[in-house]
Amino acid sequence: MKRLAALVAACAVLVGGCGLNAGGRLPFEVGPGSIRPEPTLRDVPIRVGSKNFTEQILLAYIAEVALSAAGADVEDLSNIQGSNAVRQALEVGDLDLYWEYTGTSWINFQQQTVPIPDEQEQYDAVKKADLERFGIAWLRYSPVNDKYALATTREFAEQHGLKNMSDMVALLRENPSLGTFCMESEFINRQDGLLGAEKKYGFDVPDRNIKTFGVGAIYATLATGRTCNFGEVFTTDGRVLTLDLAVLDDDRKSFPQYNAAVTVRKEFLDRYPAIADVLEPVSAKLDNDVILELSVKIDGEGQDPAVVARDWLVKEGFVTVPAD
Structure with a gap:
């Protein structure tokens, strides 16, 4: 609890805080769509984090809305400054999950210097290394490649x-x-x-x-x-x-692959394997064009990232908006 309090306090001093407010909840309710209520996730507290830039905050809200529709009690701890801070929070248990990039883990956390050009091979290498060294599990990676x-x-x-x-x-x-x-x-x-x-x-x-x-x-x-x-x-x-x-186009593939995927501590995923059932179909629907379009709504039009995330999930049929 002391660690979590420290994390929330750190988030509070960042520009914009952590999400809507430190440790806050979504400002609206959502109902089930193709994501159905999951008995094993009902009222389960799940703390979702992110780094402090638009795409990451958007991805955090997408996960939060999806998990809320499944019945989880989601806590928003997005907008944390720096990859290392978010990753450490996950490792020590102050967060339960966040979206990470394969290239970031390979270069920053595995301390490799030579990237792997193939997306699948890069993901496989990171997934194996993170599980063995840190007990961090990777859900299936998305087509989003923030290179x-x-x-x-x-x-x-x-x-x-x-x-x-x-x-x-x-x-x-x-x-x-x-x-x-x-x-x-x-x-x-x-x-x-x-x-x-x-x-x-x-x-x-x-x-x-x-x-x-x-x-x-x-x-x-x-x-x-x-x-x-x-x-x-x-x-x-x-x-x-x-x-x-x-x-x-990086036609000779000099830059690492940076596919986004949900990362979660293995022991937490073992307790609640339905997290993968909820989030992996959502992840598969995301790609660079979707992220670009949604990011423009946030940065260009000034829309609330939580609302942008919800509206996209509604459009894709994952969730619904309950009638008043």
Whole structure:
């Protein structure tokens, strides 16, 4: 209980707190759809966490709404700062589940430096290692793949016929002056970031051609087309759509796979195996296009992420909204 109190207190000082409020519940009720009431989950307390960015908070609410429809007593502990903090909270039992990415676990928690290019193989390796080393179980992974990528403006891509990173490298060999990049400092020095891409594609970006920004500023700066021609982005970030950026395909697969999946302590899943029955069909319906569309509703239109999550689950028939 002391650990949980500390977690809630830590969440309270973050921007926006943890979800609606630290340790809060959903602000609405949902009824069953294709997700039916599950007797083994009725009134079971389940604490759902997330990291502190839009996609993660959205995924947390999707899990919370789905589990609520099954009858669980869900507690919202989303919007926690940093991968390590959320993961530690899961390991020590302050959280019961959250969505994690295969690449994050492989690089950060398993401390591997060489990514596995194939999605299934990356997932299998992470699932096995996490279970053996940490007692963390992974539900089946979703098609959501929030990878690193390089992007440019739509206009620049069309002007130079750029569809993938090999096209970009060929262009820079012909005209090195066009190789200006906006990146965060961590990405520049990571083997699963710029260093790995340079090695895989056989190119080199001089330090003078790199402008360093925080992740959020990269999108807006890149969209102006003035400071840099290329920038680091994430494939499921809604700003890719709202700013009409052209994401270059990583055709040689230099960046790790970052498929999202629900992670849960094995002992908790062993007690309540119906969690997988509830969440895995939902996970299978998610993909990058869905996440992009829903993220735009949150970041672009200012909609409440809990409502966006509920409405998508209603649309897909997983849950219903009870009549007044």
